[in-house]
Amino acid sequence: FSxxxxxxxxxxxxxxxxDHAAPSSAELVEEDPNDPYEERGLILPSGEINxxxxxxxxxxxxxxxxxxxxxxxxxxxxxxxxxGSECMDQFxxxxxxxxxxxxxxxxxxxxxxxxxxxxxxxxxSSETAEMSGTDSAPAEDSNTTQCVVxxxxxxxx
Amino acid sequence: MLKCRTVWKKLAPLARSSSTVCRQNVRRAVLxxxxxxxxxxxxxxxxxxxxxxxxxxxxxxxxxxxCLGGGIYAYRTVKGDQRRYEERLSExxxxxxxxxxxxxxxxxxxxAAEAAETEVPAPEPEPQAxxxxxxxxxxxxxxxVVAPSETTEIPPGGDVAxxxxxxxxxxRYLLIGGGTASFAAARSIRARDPGARVLIVTxxxxxxxxxxxxxxELWFSDDPSVTETLRFKQWNGKERSIYFxxxxxxxxxxELNSAENGGVAVLTGKKVVHMDVRGNxxxxxxxxxxAYDKCLIATGGVPRNLQVIERAGEEVMxxxxxxxxxxxxxxxxxxxxxxxxxxxxxxxxxxxxxxxALGRRSAESDLEVIQMFPEKGNMGKVLPEYLSNWTxxxxxxxxxxxxxxxxxxxxxxxxxxxxxxxxxxxxxxxDHIVAAVGLEPNVDLAKSAGLEVDSDFGGYRxxxxxxxxxxxxxxxDAACFYDIRLGRRRVEHHxxxxxxxxxxxxxxxxxxKPYWHQSMFWSDLGPDVGYEAIGIVDSSLPTVGVFAxxxxxxxxxxxxxxxxxxxxSESETEDTAVSPVASSTPAPPTVGHKDDYGKGVIFYxxxxxxxxxILWNVFNRMPIARKIIKDGEEHADLNxxxxxxxxxxx
Numbered sequence: 001f002s003x004x005x006x007x008x009x010x011x012x013x014x015x016x017x018x019d020h021a022a023p024s025s026a027e028l029v030e031e032d033p034n035d036p037y038e039e040r041g042l043i044l045p046s047g048e049i050n051x052x053x054x055x056x057x058x059x060x061x062x063x064x065x066x067x068x069x070x071x072x073x074x075x076x077x078x079x080x081x082x083x084g085s086e087c088m089d090q091f092x093x094x095x096x097x098x099x100x101x102x103x104x105x106x107x108x109x110x111x112x113x114x115x116x117x118x119x120x121x122x123x124x125s126s127e128t129a130e131m132s133g134t135d136s137a138p139a140e141d142s143n144t145t146q147c148v149v150x151x152x153x154x155x156x157x
Numbered sequence: 158m159l160k161c162r163t164v165w166k167k168l169a170p171l172a173r174s175s176s177t178v179c180r181q182n183v184r185r186a187v188l189x190x191x192x193x194x195x196x197x198x199x200x201x202x203x204x205x206x207x208x209x210x211x212x213x214x215x216x217x218x219x220x221x222x223x224c225l226g227g228g229i230y231a232y233r234t235v236k237g238d239q240r241r242y243e244e245r246l247s248e249x250x251x252x253x254x255x256x257x258x259x260x261x262x263x264x265x266x267x268x269a270a271e272a273a274e275t276e277v278p279a280p281e282p283e284p285q286a287x288x289x290x291x292x293x294x295x296x297x298x299x300x301x302v303v304a305p306s307e308t309t310e311i312p313p314g315g316d317v318a319x320x321x322x323x324x325x326x327x328x329r330y331l332l333i334g335g336g337t338a339s340f341a342a343a344r345s346i347r348a349r350d351p352g353a354r355v356l357i358v359t360x361x362x363x364x365x366x367x368x369x370x371x372x373x374e375l376w377f378s379d380d381p382s383v384t385e386t387l388r389f390k391q392w393n394g395k396e397r398s399i400y401f402x403x404x405x406x407x408x409x410x411x412e413l414n415s416a417e418n419g420g421v422a423v424l425t426g427k428k429v430v431h432m433d434v435r436g437n438x439x440x441x442x443x444x445x446x447x448a449y450d451k452c453l454i455a456t457g458g459v460p461r462n463l464q465v466i467e468r469a470g471e472e473v474m475x476x477x478x479x480x481x482x483x484x485x486x487x488x489x490x491x492x493x494x495x496x497x498x499x500x501x502x503x504x505x506x507x508x509x510x511x512x513x514a515l516g517r518r519s520a521e522s523d524l525e526v527i528q529m530f531p532e533k534g535n536m537g538k539v540l541p542e543y544l545s546n547w548t549x550x551x552x553x554x555x556x557x558x559x560x561x562x563x564x565x566x567x568x569x570x571x572x573x574x575x576x577x578x579x580x581x582x583x584x585x586x587x588d589h590i591v592a593a594v595g596l597e598p599n600v601d602l603a604k605s606a607g608l609e610v611d612s613d614f615g616g617y618r619x620x621x622x623x624x625x626x627x628x629x630x631x632x633x634d635a636a637c638f639y640d641i642r643l644g645r646r647r648v649e650h651h652x653x654x655x656x657x658x659x660x661x662x663x664x665x666x667x668x669x670k671p672y673w674h675q676s677m678f679w680s681d682l683g684p685d686v687g688y689e690a691i692g693i694v695d696s697s698l699p700t701v702g703v704f705a706x707x708x709x710x711x712x713x714x715x716x717x718x719x720x721x722x723x724x725x726s727e728s729e730t731e732d733t734a735v736s737p738v739a740s741s742t743p744a745p746p747t748v749g750h751k752d753d754y755g756k757g758v759i760f761y762x763x764x765x766x767x768x769x770x771i772l773w774n775v776f777n778r779m780p781i782a783r784k785i786i787k788d789g790e791e792h793a794d795l796n797x798x799x800x801x802x803x804x805x806x807x
Contacts, residue, residue, distance in 0.1 A: 002706050009699040010541040013796055014706045017805040024800035029788040037673035051348040052663065061347035062406055066418040069351065103403045 049076055062104055064097035323411040324424060324445050328356035330665060331439065331449035333429045333602070335359025337367060337651060338455040338633030338658035340401050343421045345662025352419040353666075356410060358441070360428035363483055364407065366399045369651050371486045372507055373681060375399070376514035384487045399483075432606035434626060451665045454608075454617060454631045455658065456599040458649070462592055463502065465567050472570035477590045480507060489591065493518065496588035497525060500577065502565065503593030504530025504537055506680055509552060511591060513682050516556035526556060527585060529563040529577075535682070539690075540759075540771075541700045547754050548686055555683045560585065596649055598635045611637035614647035621671035623661045630665055632657040640672055642789055643693055643768055650678035675783050689779055692769035692786045694761055703799035704757030704773070758782075758802050765791045767798070778802050 003014040032038075034045055042053045051060040051069060059068050071094040074087035084091075098105035330346050332339045335357050343355045357365070366387070374389035383389070387399045408420035431440040438448040460479035467474070478489050493499055493515055501512045512528040519526050532538060534545035535552050553559055564580040568590070577585040598616040602608065608625050609618040616637035619625045623638055631638075633654040637647040648657075653676035663670055677691040754773065761769030766789055770782040781801050792798050 007541075007543055010543060011699075011701040012543065013701070013703045013799075015703060015796065015799070015804075016706045019796075020800045020803070020805060022800075024797045025794070026792055026797040026801060027790070028784060028801075029790065037670055039674045052345050052659065056348075058344060058402060058406065061344040061421070062402070063408070063418075063420060065347055066351060101405050103405045 049073060058104070063101055064094060064105065067094040067097045070094070324427070324441070324447065325356060325410055325413050325422075326446065327448045328354065328413065329450045330355040330453075331447060331451070332357045332453045332455060333439070334453075334455035334457055334633070334635075335361055335363070335365050335423060335425065336455060336457050336633060337365065337401075337654035338457075338636075338661070339453065340365035341655045341658025342453050342455065342632060342662035342665070345659045346666055347419070347421060349663060349666040349668075352417075354413050354416070354419040355421045356413055356447070357421065357423045358427050358429055358439075358447070359423065359425055360442075361482065362425050363400075364404060364423055364425070365401050366483065367401065367651065368481075370399050371483065372480070372510040372514065375486060376490075376518070384490050387483065429602065430605075432602045434606050434608075434629065437628065450628065452629050453658075453661050453665065454602060454625070454629065454635060455633045455654075455661075456601070457634045458596040458598040460592065461595040461597050463565055463568075463594060465565055466590070466592065469568045470570065473568050473575060473590075476570070476575055476588070477592055479592050480511065481596075492589055493524060494522070497523065498527065498587040499524065499589045499591065500527040500529060500575075500585060500587040501591045501593060502529055503591075503595075504528065504532050504535050504561075505539070505593065505595075506536070506678075508591075508593035509535045509548075509682055510680060511593060512557045513552060513555045516552070517683075519556045525558065525587075527558045527560060527587060528552070529560040529565070529579075529585070531562060531564050533561050535559070536680075536696075538696055539694050541696055541702065544702065544754055544759070544773075545696070548682060551683055551686050554685075596634060598637075598647070600635065611645075611647070613637075614645070616647045622664050622669060623657060623672065624664065630661040632661040638672055642675070642787065646693070648676065650676060652676040652678055673787075675786055677779055677783070686774070687776075688771050688773045689776065689782075690769065690771040691779065691782050692761065692767075693763070694769040694771055698761045698763055698769070700759055700761055701795045702754070702757055702759040702773075703796055703804070704754050705804045757804055758799050760795050760798070767792065767795075772802070775802060775804050 002016050002019060003012075005012055040050045040053070042050055042055055044050050049072065059065065062068075067090070071087060071090035074090045075084035078084045078087060080086055330343075330350075330353060332342055332355060336359075339357050339359075343357060346353045346355055359365075370387075370389045374391075375383055375387065378389055380386065380388070388396050389399065390396050406421070408416055408422050410422040410424045413420065413422040427445075428442040429439045430442050432452075433439070436448075437450070437452075438446050439452070440446050460481045462477075462479055466477055478485055478492070480486070480489065489511075499515060501508050501515070508528060508530065512526060515524065515526045518524060528535075530537070532545070533542065534540075534549035536548055537545045539545075540548060549559055549561070560579075560583070562581075563583070565577055566580045567578045569576050569578075574586050574588060575590060577587065577590070579585070600608075600610050600615070600617055603610045603617060606626075606629070608629070610616070611618040614637045616635045617625055617631040619631045619636055619638045621639040621641055623630045623632055623636060625631050634647075634649045636657060637645065638657070639645050656674055656676040657672065660668075660670060660672060660674075675691055677689055679687070679689040681687040756774035758775065758778075759771040759773060760767045761771075767785055770785065772778055772782060785798060785801075
């Protein structure tokens with residue numbers, strides 16, 4: 001223990017790396033996976049899509065929100081061998097919608113996926129305004145989202 | 158009001174008892190007089206028998222006079238208090254009204270010379286003149302006589318509209334206020350209610366934007382046109398605008414109710430002045446009425462001013478900035494380039510951030526930056542004293558002259574400068590003042606709507622689900638809400654606006670969820686101090702700070718210097734030991750001073766439970782901090798809890 005002193009009501013402790021090497025003995029309350037109040041990631045415990053996930057940015061709420069929801073829902077519930085293969089119509093109408101708003105959905109062909117992920121990150125970080133990532137759960141989901149979003153954007157572009 | 162009541166309560170029994178005494182004495186006197194009718198039958202009307210009777214009556218007269226005097230005093234005190242209270246209320250009410258006319262007037266004002274350009278009401282193709290990439294194409298959200306005095310050349314929102322734009326008479330979701338909370342709610346509603354029609358009404362001329370960059374990133378931008386583009390670089394290097402979405406995201410208010418898939422419309426330059434809760438409708442400042450199904454009040458607040466400045470006259474007021482909005486940023490940026498000295502009054506988040514931003518600018522120019530506040534150090538109400546002092550030294554290194562324990566007595570305009578006289582006699586001469594002394598939550602609608610206002614924290618009082626009444630929710634700076642874990646509070650941070658706006662939006666679409674996900678906040682003061690915080694972070698609470706014993710690697714700057722582990726030992730037992738490893742490093746270690754709070758975690762305790770945490774120069778650990786607050790457990794050894802944060806890692 002390196003140093004411990006108090007200044008009135010405030011306690012100040014300096015610790016070295018070695019001091020903190022041993023695992024913590026602090027006990028944390030176990031998480032309830034079905035807690036109705038908790039913020040959820042992209043997929044809710046029920047299996048439904050959480051359209052309000054910060055990871056989606058403005059995708060579900062913008063002018064093409066409905067088209068996006070239709071396409072993504074179709075993809076999500078698709079049981080085909082090539083997931084989402086029966087959803088081409090929805091993807092097409094979503095693409096058409098997005099082309100009408102190039103500002104919101106940048107359409108440069110090579111950069112579509114990259115830009116999307118950046119828009120997601122940017123919207124996420126702007127919406128939650130944290131330095132990086134929000135909760136651990138949604139953060140993981142956001143990675144999956146990007147994979148998923150990339151995934152179902154690939155056949156379209 | 159409470160004072161009146163207490164005064165009255167105190168005086169009432171006194172009055173009552175003295176009146177009882179009066180009455181008893183009078184009765185006694187009369188009875189005494191009455192007992193001597195035999196002696197002087199007709200004389201009981203007069204002073205009665207000499208001696209005893211007269212004394213009694215004199216006594217009765219004196220007591221009566223005292224009662225009367227007491228009664229008059231009590232009456233005057235109560236009346237005076239009531240008068241003072243009403244004066245205060247009307248003063249508060251007049252403040253936003255004073256601000257409002259500046260925004261909604263269509264005549265050019267002497268304030269902003271640029272106003273002349275924006276006054277053209279004709280539907281010019283303004284957007285084309287604008288350098289910003291956020292060009293609206295046809296769907297430009299508009300406001301009729303919008304963009305008056307305080308906006309500069311071209312509002313990037315591109316909100317000049319065809320003169321006749323109709324306001325919908327009904328909106329399913331009506332959001333009053335166009336800030337962060339409102340936008341977060343709009344997004345939440347649209348996500349959960351497919352095809353939702355959301356109308357945002359704001360008295361500002363701008364589309365919803367985020368506030369933190371106005372006192373941080375925008376000042377550090379290398380782009381000289383930053384005041385026009387309002388773009389900044391994020392932590393990940395990517396650039397973005399402070400506007401949440403470009404104008405094409407929104408639809409025209411008049412198209413709102415006919416759009417197939419709904420949308421979000423923003424009505425700028427309109428102020429809601431009256432709310433009819435029974436009739437479910439609001440009235441705007443131009444007498445238009447809008448009926449709603451669900452309503453969110455997210456009116457934020459107005460910067461407070463010092464009374465001494467308000468009373469100091471026009472010239473002083475014209476050289477004072479109350480910093481909150483985009484136009485304040487633009488004005489301060491311009492002014493700071495043309496003056497020699499600026500003084501920031503206020504030592505909290507905003508004041509300190511602006512001081513650091515201007516301080517950094519002073520390195521290139523010869524601008525004198527002064528910051529004054531009543532506390533002993535920067536963030537004195539947030540950080541424990543030792544850390545506040547340490548931070549103040551860092552702020553000084555950013556080029557700021559700190560005047561602490563400063564109470565402003567008066568401000569006068571003299572010889573084209575401002576003279577600030579402090580209560581302890583110190584005199585400060587400066588060219589411009591920035592007042593960052595707090596926010597007054599905007600509760601203008603409370604009266605007409607019959608909504609409760611919280612007397613402790615200010616703001617509209619709402620429950621844990623942010624609801625004020627059926628169909629009315631409040632979010633953001635203006636909401637005094639019940640936090641299940643931490644109790645009733647009102648929070649004025651950006652992330653809270655986002656979290657509460659989202660929650661309100663969820664509840665407006667039927668979620669019935671309480672405030673549960675704890676919001677956080679952050680601040681950066683120069684290259685050495687950056688922290689994230691969560692929960693109740695009040696310096697009056699007992700704190701436990703666990704800091705990493707500084708190695709030279711820990712400060713961002715020292716990444717370039719490789720002085721290894723030459724740390725001067727700090728513990729008592731090694732007091733006399735010679736610094737062992739230092740011999741290998743020729744230069745003295747840059748860090749390693751005993752009081753170097755390079756990085757660590759600080760716990761704020763209330764009844765032994767952690768209610769607030771600051772992550773001091775450690776990042777990406779907010780989820781753990783959030784979990785600890787949520788658990789609300791008593792931890793015997795906070796050093797063990799601190800281990801969870803791995804403060805020695807990057």
